[in-house]
Amino acid sequence: MKPSxxxxxxxxxxxxxxxxxxxxxxEGSLARAAARENIVPSAVSKRMSEMEDAFGVPxxxxxxxxxxxxxxxxxxxxxxxxxxxxxxxxxxDMAGFATGVRGxxxxxxxFAALSGDLPAQIQSFRRANPQIDISLEEDTxxxxxxxxxxxxxxxxxxxxxxxxxxxxFPFGHCELAAVVPxxxxxxxxxxxxxxxxxxxxxxxxxRDNGISSVFxxxxxxxxxxxxxxxxxxSHETICLLVSRGMGVAVVPHxxxxxxxxxxxxFIPLEGPxxxxxxxxxxxxxETLSPAARxxxxxxxxxxx
Numbered sequence: 043m044k045p046s047x048x049x050x051x052x053x054x055x056x057x058x059x060x061x062x063x064x065x066x067x068x069e070g071s072l073a074r075a076a077a078r079e080n081i082v083p084s085a086v087s088k089r090m091s092e093m094e095d096a097f098g099v100p101x102x103x104x105x106x107x108x109x110x111x112x113x114x115x116x117x118x119x120x121x122x123x124x125x126x127x128x129x130x131x132x133x134x135d136m137a138g139f140a141t142g143v144r145g146x147x148x149x150x151x152x153f154a155a156l157s158g159d160l161p162a163q164i165q166s167f168r169r170a171n172p173q174i175d176i177s178l179e180e181d182t183x184x185x186x187x188x189x190x191x192x193x194x195x196x197x198x199x200x201x202x203x204x205x206x207x208x209x210x211f212p213f214g215h216c217e218l219a220a221v222v223p224x225x226x227x228x229x230x231x232x233x234x235x236x237x238x239x240x241x242x243x244x245x246x247x248x249r250d251n252g253i254s255s256v257f258x259x260x261x262x263x264x265x266x267x268x269x270x271x272x273x274x275x276s277h278e279t280i281c282l283l284v285s286r287g288m289g290v291a292v293v294p295h296x297x298x299x300x301x302x303x304x305x306x307x308f309i310p311l312e313g314p315x316x317x318x319x320x321x322x323x324x325x326x327x328e329t330l331s332p333a334a335r336x337x338x339x340x341x342x343x344x345x346x
Contacts, residue, residue, distance in 0.1 A: 055096055057129060059089045060122045063101070066090065067119055071108040124193075131331070145333025146175045150186035152200035153277065154216040154253075155320050157296045160199060160341075167340045174333045182247070190323055196334045201253060202319035209324050211343035215317040217310070219295040221284045224305035228290070236292070236315040237264040243289040245280045248273030253318060257292065260315055281306055 065075035066086065076083040094101050101115035111119060151160065164176060179189070183200030190198040191207055199213065220234045228234060240261055246254055261268045271289040274280055278301065280291045285304040292315075298308040310316065322343050324330060330338070338344035 055093055057126065059093055060126060062086050062089050063093060063115075064119060064122050064126065066102065066109055067111055067115070069108075070110070072104075074108075127193075145173075145331055146177070147197060147331075147334050147337055148195045149176055149178045149337075150189040150195035150198040151178060151180055152183040152186050153180060154183065154201050154294055154318060155186075155199035155213075156180065157216045157294045158214050158320065160213070163341055167337055170340070171333075171336060174336065176337070183253075187323060190325060196324070196331065197337060198323045199320065200323070202321040203256065205321065205323050207325075209327055210321040211323075211338070213320045213322045213341070213343060215319050217295040217317045218292050218315065219298065219308040219310050221281055221291045221293055222307050222309065223284060223287050223290075224307060226290070226307070228309065229307045231309055233312040234309050235313050236260050236311060237266070239290050239292070240264060240266040240268060243269045243271035245272045245274065245283050245289045245291045246270060247277070247280070248275060253292075256318070257315070 062075060062079055062081070065078050066072055069075045069078060072086045072090070073083045076086045079086075090102055097114070097118070099114040100112050101118060102109045103112055149164075164178070168174075168176060179186075179195070181189075184204050186195065186198040186200045187205050187208060189195040198208075201216070202210065202212065220228070220236075220239055222228050228238065231238075236257065237260070246257075258268060272283055274283065277293045277297055280293060281297065281301050281304055283289065284291050285306045292311065295308060295310060322338065322341060324334070324338070327335075327338075327344060335344060
């Protein structure tokens, strides 16, 4: 008996079929998917059957009430969404070269990363490349890196820790300072070691704050335990509570001029905890868009 010919390879499935498959899942009906995509229902049904033949598994359960994904269909849907998102981004990038608007960069940054030259360098990049749009979201370092890992950002900048799975490039330091009330026991010191803050209650960020784990390590190294009196949403609130005597804290030193109206003292930290190293992070330099590569080249962390 002559063997039947092999199923066509799945690489022959075109983007139209992928979009129709996703439309069928979202609409729960081949007819509604056809109407949404301006195609006759019989063509949608034929393409779905061809996809099932290509993969060798049923993807849709067909019933009187419409269609539902099989377990294989659910798994395929996640791949299809990523493929279509990448294709849409590809078309946007290529259209940008044709129209002069050459891309869009999603930049996730931590508060600490904004303490140095990064804002000025972003502005100079924008002036030099007005055809490239940059959207910037500020959050904690760990949230910025997570956005990068999950594909919600193209480039991230933050403190140089907690970046497993990412490619990182050193990008300076964020100088840190102890903040104490104006009449505190330590207020007259010119510099402080972090261990000198440990006898006092501390205030820190309540968000996904990676620097907290660094100071936990510092406390253990000193044979002590940190006591946290409050966790709040911003460095400005931290300093406000310090001024009201609720504790001491560690914040980026560059906040000092902005908060000069508060009765607090900024005292530079000394020793290994005097600053936190910063980095620029990407998932894979080889897969960066031309716009993102241009930004990293402008920042001096990646060659053209």
